[in-house]
Amino acid sequence: MNVPPKPYFTQALEALKRGDRRAAAALLAKELQYGNTAQKNLPPVAQLAAHIGEIELALEASRRWTPGSIESLLGYWAMLGTYGRSEDALADIQRQPVSVREHPSVLHVRATIVNQFGRVDDAQELFRRALAKMPNAMQTWFALAMIKKFTPGDPDLLAMERLEHVPGVPPEVRASLYYGLGKAREDCGDVDRAFDYYSKGAALIRMTRPFDLDGHRAEAEAVIRDFTPSNLEKLAPSGFEGQRSLFVTGLARSGTTLTEQMLVGNSAVADGAELNVFGVALIPLLRINYEGAIRYQNSGAEDPWGEIARDYAHLLDLRFRSPDLVVDKSLGQTLLTGLILHSMPDARIAWLKRNPEDVALSCFRTYFTAGLAWTCSLTDIADYMRVEDQMFAHWKELFADRILVVPYEDLVTSPAEWSEQLQRHFGLPIEAGIEASLPKDRAVRTASVTQVKQPISTARIGQSAAFERHLKPFRDRYYA
Numbered sequence: 181m182n183v184p185p186k187p188y189f190t191q192a193l194e195a196l197k198r199g200d201r202r203a204a205a206a207l208l209a210k211e212l213q214y215g216n217t218a219q220k221n222l223p224p225v226a227q228l229a230a231h232i233g234e235i236e237l238a239l240e241a242s243r244r245w246t247p248g249s250i251e252s253l254l255g256y257w258a259m260l261g262t263y264g265r266s267e268d269a270l271a272d273i274q275r276q277p278v279s280v281r282e283h284p285s286v287l288h289v290r291a292t293i294v295n296q297f298g299r300v301d302d303a304q305e306l307f308r309r310a311l312a313k314m315p316n317a318m319q320t321w322f323a324l325a326m327i328k329k330f331t332p333g334d335p336d337l338l339a340m341e342r343l344e345h346v347p348g349v350p351p352e353v354r355a356s357l358y359y360g361l362g363k364a365r366e367d368c369g370d371v372d373r374a375f376d377y378y379s380k381g382a383a384l385i386r387m388t389r390p391f392d393l394d395g396h397r398a399e400a401e402a403v404i405r406d407f408t409p410s411n412l413e414k415l416a417p418s419g420f421e422g423q424r425s426l427f428v429t430g431l432a433r434s435g436t437t438l439t440e441q442m443l444v445g446n447s448a449v450a451d452g453a454e455l456n457v458f459g460v461a462l463i464p465l466l467r468i469n470y471e472g473a474i475r476y477q478n479s480g481a482e483d484p485w486g487e488i489a490r491d492y493a494h495l496l497d498l499r500f501r502s503p504d505l506v507v508d509k510s511l512g513q514t515l516l517t518g519l520i521l522h523s524m525p526d527a528r529i530a531w532l533k534r535n536p537e538d539v540a541l542s543c544f545r546t547y548f549t550a551g552l553a554w555t556c557s558l559t560d561i562a563d564y565m566r567v568e569d570q571m572f573a574h575w576k577e578l579f580a581d582r583i584l585v586v587p588y589e590d591l592v593t594s595p596a597e598w599s600e601q602l603q604r605h606f607g608l609p610i611e612a613g614i615e616a617s618l619p620k621d622r623a624v625r626t627a628s629v630t631q632v633k634q635p636i637s638t639a640r641i642g643q644s645a646a647f648e649r650h651l652k653p654f655r656d657r658y659y660a
Contacts, residue, residue: 187211187215188207188208188210188211188214188215189207189208189211189215189221189224189225189228191207192204192205192207192208192211192228193228195207196228196232196463199463199464199465199466199476200464201232201233201460201461201463201464201491202491204228204232205229205232205234205237208225208228208229208232208234208237209234209237211225212225212237212240212241212244222241222242222244222245223241223242223245223255225237225241226238226239226241226242226245226259229241230259231460232460232463233457233460233461233495233498234498235263235498235499236498238259238263239256239259239260239263239265242255242256242259243256250280250283250285250286253276253280253286254285254286254289256269256272257269257272257273257289258289260272261292261293261296263499264451264453264499264500266293266296266297269289269293270290270293270294273286273289273290282309282313283313284309284310284311284313284314284317284320285310287306287307287309287310287313288306288307288310288317288319288320288323290306291303291304291305291306291307291310291320291323292323294306295323295327300327303327304324304327304328307320307323307324307327308324311324315339316343316346318343318346318349318353318354318356318357318360319353319356319357321336321339321340321343321356321357321360322356322357322359322360322547323360324336324360325340325360325361325363325364326360326363329367330363330364330365330367330368331367331368332368332369334364334368336364337361337364337365337368340357340360340361340364341361343357344357344361351384351385351387351388352384352385352388354381354384355380355381355382355384355385355547356381356547357381358377358378358380358381358384359377359378359381359545359546359547360547361377362374362375362376362377362378362381362545363545365377366545371646371647371650374545375647375650378544378545381547382544382555382556382557383556385547385553385556386553386556386557386560389551389553389556390553391553391554391556391557391560391564392553393554393560393563393564396554396564396567397563397567399469399515400514400515400567400570400571402469402470403469403470403515403518403571403574404570404571404574406469406470406471407470407518407574407578409578411470412518412522412578414474415473415474415477415485415522416477416483416484416485417485417525418483418485418486418488418489418522418523418524418525419483419485419486420483420485420486420489420490420493420523420524420525421525421526422526423505423524423526423527423528423606423607424489424492424493424496424505424506424524424527425455425496425505425506425507425508425527426443426449426452426505426506426507426508426528426530426606427508427509427513427520427527427528427529427530428440428443428452428507428508428509428529428530428532429509429510429511429513429514429517429529429530429531429532430531430532430533430534430586431532431534431539431543431565431568432511432539432542432543432546432548432552432555433534433539433542433543433546434532434533434534434539434588435532435534435586435588435591435592436509436511436532437509438591438592438636439507439509439530439532439586439591439602440452440453440507440509442595442598442599442602442614442615443507443602443603443606443608443614444507445599445611445614445615446603446608446609446611446614447609447611448504448505448608448609449504449505449506449507449608450500450502450504450505450506451500451502451504451506451507452506452507452508452509453499453506453507453508453509454509454510454511455495455496455499455508455509455510456510456511456512457492457495457496457499457508457510458492458508458510458513458516458519458520459513459516460495461488461489461491461492461495462488462516462519464476464479464487464488468515468516468519473519485519485522485523486523488519488523489523489524492523492524496508505608511551511552512551514568514571514572514575515571517529517571517575517579518575518578521579521582527582528582528583528584528605528606528607529579529582529583529584530583530584530586530602530605530606531572531576531583531584531585531586532586532588532591533572533585533586533587533588534587534588534589535588535589535641535642535644536565536658537644537651537654537655538640538641538642538643538644539561539565540558540561540562540565540644540651540654540658541643541644541647541651542640542643543555543561544556544558544561558651558653558654558657559653559654559657561654561658562653562654562655562657562658563657565658566658584601584602584605586598586601586602588641589638589641592636592637592638592640592641593638593641595615595616595636596612596613596615596616598615599614599615600612615636616636
């Protein structure tokens with residue numbers, strides 16, 4: 181009896197389980213070209229393609245799903261924005277009928293995108309149009325709160341407070357309202373009420389995204405134990421030549437986005453973003469640790485680490501559609517630093533360091549839409565930062581000449597001096613004034629969008645002082 185061939189999507193899943201990312205990508209392409217993918221099955225195809233970094237395949241699967249509901253269109257536009265194609269999203273929105281363009285959720289998306297480009301007035305107008313149609317939309321109120329300045333008695337503040345006890349709201353949605361109210365109260369100088377709102381929002385997020393400190397600590401301890409000078413010598417040399425990206429790392433809210441903006445000001449650098457694709461290039465390891473690295477190295481590839489670097493470069497080409505230098509400021513790459521620098525011998529890292537209490541406060545009062553579960557508790561923040569400090573010390577000792585430590589306070593105090601240091605560190609042609617001509621026409625898709633669209637300022641140095649009393653749990657844990 182003839183057994184019918186497995187669907188390409190199923191074969192792609194099997195290839196991925198073997199660690200063969202490239203074969204999985206080829207099979208997904210066949211699924212879209214030849215398969216009988218039903219409309220309802222397109223989202224899983226898009227999700228798997230996105231998981232393995234094949235963004236063109238992910239976008240195509242998502243696009244094919246869009247003739248359906250507003251929900252499907254919103255998912256497609258969100259994916260375009262995630263992959264740096266906000267202009268494409270806006271253009272596609274403009275092609276929709278008025279009934280779609282003026283839907284409150286679509287108005288929210290349009291406002292979010294134009295705000296990424298620094299068009300704050302246009303964004304506010306679109307958010308208000310969305311709220312006029314859906315006045316209880318808590319996430320829209322939050323988004324508006326992030327880009328306006330509140331004063332005591334502000335009618336927007338009163339309108340937001342009236343929503344506090346609306347029933348039946350999902351925790352993460354209600355949390356967004358609390359973060360917006362916290363920001364509004366902080367604008368008004370009411371630090372105690374602001375902190376109370378931030379705490380309420382963080383508690384709700386923590387319920388849905390618990391932080392696995394033990395798991396994170398165990399991974400870090402394994403990296404520090406296994407990635408030693410003698411063990412690194414056991415890894416085959418990489419045949420990859422050149423520098424594909426400029427790595428900028430550090431804790432969230434430590435100045436990485438500002439550093440990215442500076443570097444993109446250099447004419448040799450095309451763009452940058454939180455990419456999170458080097459981990460995707462490491463899929464062939466099956467387990468991203470030293471044991472997995474040795475197992476992969478012994479699998480028979482002629483140039484195993486050069487192949488990892490070339491696959492990473494391929495993923496960057498898909499993301500930016502350009503072979504030019506880019507900035508990779510992905511968060512959470514400290515566990516991967518040894519493999520990054522081994523796979524790409526010419527790569528360099530700028531590592532941002534900032535006053536711990538300023539980082540802690542900024543993380544705690546920021547509503548991150550995904551991940552970063554450690555930011556929802558002052559003690560979790562302290563524990564996470566202590567582990568990250570250990571990781572930094574480990575890598576800095578091993579790769580002292582390839583890691584430039586960039587103190588945030590010095591960066592914003594002497595930006596011209598540090599822009600030159602950064603360019604020298606990455607081997608860029610020295611161009612004067614890049615710190616004073618931050619690109620205004622590129623979208624910023626991180627929580628720092630409002631700040632980095634403003635002139636460089638020292639105003640955020642020591643911002644935690646106003647919350648000194650509230651930060652005691654952080655200090656007691658971090659400095660213990």
